[in-house]
Amino acid sequence: MSLEQARVRLDELNNRYAELEAQINDPEFSSDYQRYMAAAKSRNEIEPVVLAYRKYLQVLADIPEAEALIPLTEGSDKDAAQEMLEALKQEKDALDEEVRLLLMPKDPNDDRNVIVEIRPAAGGEEAKLFAGELLRMYLRYAERRKWKSDIVSLQETGIGGIQEVTFEIDGQGAYSQLKFEGGVHRVQRVPVTESSGRIQTSTVTVAVLPEAEEVDIELDENDILEDVYHSSSAGGQNVQKVATAIRLTHKPTGIVVTCQDERSQLQNKIKARGVLRTRLYEMKLREQQDSITGARRSQVGSGERSEKIRTYNFPDGRVTDHRINFTVHNVPAVLDGDIQPFIDRLINADQAERMSAANEG
Numbered sequence: 347m348s349l350e351q352a353r354v355r356l357d358e359l360n361n362r363y364a365e366l367e368a369q370i371n372d373p374e375f376s377s378d379y380q381r382y383m384a385a386a387k388s389r390n391e392i393e394p395v396v397l398a399y400r401k402y403l404q405v406l407a408d409i410p411e412a413e414a415l416i417p418l419t420e421g422s423d424k425d426a427a428q429e430m431l432e433a434l435k436q437e438k439d440a441l442d443e444e445v446r447l448l449l450m451p452k453d454p455n456d457d458r459n460v461i462v463e464i465r466p467a468a469g470g471e472e473a474k475l476f477a478g479e480l481l482r483m484y485l486r487y488a489e490r491r492k493w494k495s496d497i498v499s500l501q502e503t504g505i506g507g508i509q510e511v512t513f514e515i516d517g518q519g520a521y522s523q524l525k526f527e528g529g530v531h532r533v534q535r536v537p538v539t540e541s542s543g544r545i546q547t548s549t550v551t552v553a554v555l556p557e558a559e560e561v562d563i564e565l566d567e568n569d570i571l572e573d574v575y576h577s578s579s580a581g582g583q584n585v586q587k588v589a590t591a592i593r594l595t596h597k598p599t600g601i602v603v604t605c606q607d608e609r610s611q612l613q614n615k616i617k618a619r620g621v622l623r624t625r626l627y628e629m630k631l632r633e634q635q636d637s638i639t640g641a642r643r644s645q646v647g648s649g650e651r652s653e654k655i656r657t658y659n660f661p662d663g664r665v666t667d668h669r670i671n672f673t674v675h676n677v678p679a680v681l682d683g684d685i686q687p688f689i690d691r692l693i694n695a696d697q698a699e700r701m702s703a704a705n706e707g
Contacts, residue, residue, distance in 0.1 A: 356399045366385050366386075366388055369385045370382065370386055370389065399445050405438045412427065415427045416431065455525075455631075458556040459515060460520045460521050460554050460557060461498070462555075463512050463552070464480055464550060465551050466549075467530065467548075469547070469549060471507060472540075473507075473548040473550055474503050475537070476531075476533045476548055477508040477509075477510075477550045478502075478506060478508040479681050480531060481508060483685065484513075488515045492517070493516060494517065495513060495515050495516075496513060498512040498618075498621055499621075500513075500606075512603075514557065524554050526692040526693070526696070528554040529551070530550070531549065531550045531552055531655065531658065532654040532657045533548050534547050535658075535660030535661065555625065555627075557624050558624040563626045563630070565622065565623060572594055573592070573595075574592060575593065590606070592604065592618045594622050596622055603625065654668060655667065655669055656668065660677055665680045667688050667692070674688070
């Protein structure tokens, strides 16, 4: 869809923005807090596209003026006028793409917090060790973004690996940034447990789920089986004398959620219900998507070594994302949470694909 085809919609948004601005600046209107907040929310939602469109219109108006100036100038002034015209045309093209992108439907889950699940797949102890490194990578990334992270459930192994972990990341736009991290992560290196020095390939699965809210999924107490038990360490020793860990089983779906990280039974119960609600929400979204596309490829897959979204190759010192064919030659930095270059390129690739599909439609 070209910007010319979208002009009617853009003009409507521009007029609506002006109306909302007038309402917000009207003292009588703004005295009603609920109406004021609703208007401010609506204005903020359309503001990026309206401001970009206004800038686009201004550039469109400036181009004929710049073209008319060229025949009236000579020498260095003429060169400067031509450079200005070229810069305006380039700005017009960039704004054209920006506005069309802003007009595209936004993923309704993009602003949500996320629940991330990491599990070792193929590779035994080496996969469990790498699962622990991926956990640290995402916690460090959250720290870089100044987001809050919180472990919900963690099962460690005796040598520092992870059997499985579920954790929350709370931050503005967390799902929009992390949703492409879901899938099979493959590591190639010589394991610390390998005496012969042979390179081993192992895999870890990562699932990234948009955190559900109570209004999304209503839990029926009759559908939930709740068990209370003692949290335990990797060695099986009780770390708390009081049983505080919670296991919830959702009988209709068979989904099992555990939470053992908090000190109180109530806190663990609240967290476990949040995770259960999120998994049910993700199942609901998957069913909706299946009805539209006919099939939805799982983020996680089977976890086989041949499946992968990203490979962490230690001997060559590189990390490659196979979906966008992008490589970073700094494994330690990536595992320390420096994954924004991958995320930015994945977002750009997704936007380009959606824009292409919209143009074809």
